[in-house]
Amino acid sequence: xxxxxxxxxxxxxxxxxxxxxxxxxxxxxxxxxxxxxxxxxxxxxxxxxxxxxxxxxxxxxxxxxxxxxxxx
Amino acid sequence: xxxxxxxxxxxxxxxxxxxxxxxxxxxxxxxxxxxxxxxxxxxxxxxxxxxxxxxxxxxxxxxxxxxxxxxxxxxxxxxxxxxxxxxxxxxxxxxxxxxxxxxxxxxxxxxxxxxxxxxxxxxxxxxxxxxx
Numbered sequence: 001x002x003x004x005x006x007x008x009x010x011x012x013x014x015x016x017x018x019x020x021x022x023x024x025x026x027x028x029x030x031x032x033x034x035x036x037x038x039x040x041x042x043x044x045x046x047x048x049x050x051x052x053x054x055x056x057x058x059x060x061x062x063x064x065x066x067x068x069x070x071x072x
Numbered sequence: 073x074x075x076x077x078x079x080x081x082x083x084x085x086x087x088x089x090x091x092x093x094x095x096x097x098x099x100x101x102x103x104x105x106x107x108x109x110x111x112x113x114x115x116x117x118x119x120x121x122x123x124x125x126x127x128x129x130x131x132x133x134x135x136x137x138x139x140x141x142x143x144x145x146x147x148x149x150x151x152x153x154x155x156x157x158x159x160x161x162x163x164x165x166x167x168x169x170x171x172x173x174x175x176x177x178x179x180x181x182x183x184x185x186x187x188x189x190x191x192x193x194x195x196x197x198x199x200x201x202x203x204x
Contacts, residue, residue, distance in 0.1 A: 006134075007135070007138045030167065033167045034167075035127040035130070035131075037131055040131075042127070042128075060131060060134070060135075062127070062130050062131065062134060062168075063167040063168040064124070064125075064127075064165070064167060065097075065124065065125040065130065065147050065165075065167075065168065066117070066122070066123055066124030066125065066165045067122070067123060067149060067158070067159065067161050067162035067163075067164075067165045067166065067173075068095055068117075068119065068121050068122035068123050068149065068151075068159060068161050068162065069095065069121060069150075069151035069152070069153070069154035069159050069161075069162075069175075069177075070121045070122065070159050070160070070161045
């Protein structure tokens with residue numbers, strides 16, 4: 001199956017995969033900490049195990065980004 | 073060691089000053105170890121002591137950087153009144169270990185810019201060289 005993951009083409013020796021499975025093969029250790037878009041639509045975290053990506057789908061994921069100079 | 077174009081370093085300070093009292097934030101991109109591009113992002117928290125990116129804007133900026141043939145190399149944010157070192161909150165929330173974290177401090181009259189690699193609850197400073 002051919003997928004575009006974070007802008008790069010990847011050929012995976014598998015049929016359709018769930019978002020959760022794709023994050024696993026991308027070595028995302030904490031799926032709860034990433035936002036995911038499938039074909040530019042946000043996927044809710046609770047749907048990672050049921051949403052399936054197929055041939056030529058675009059999957060983008062990125063980490064939550066935050067912090068700050070809280071007075072310590 | 074990371075290299076940053078002087079014009080980008082100047083823009084980081086300008087952005088940090090413009091957003092006072094709120095923390096300024098954004099991404100830095102480039103190629104071959106040289107940061108040549110700044111992407112300002114809105115601080116979704118609108119806070120003087122905290123920042124976060126809006127994921128929708130994050131995706132837009134990352135796609136724009138790809139179209140421009142650039143690699144996201146760092147995330148930056150300002151510390152309006154505290155030093156240019158990662159706070160406990162910065163370390164706790166540094167989930168992306170592939171990029172640098174740049175902090176611009178306005179605590180002193182002369183702004184300070186520092187870069188860090190953050191992983192495993194540790195922040196290691198990375199030398200910055202400003203280039204023309």
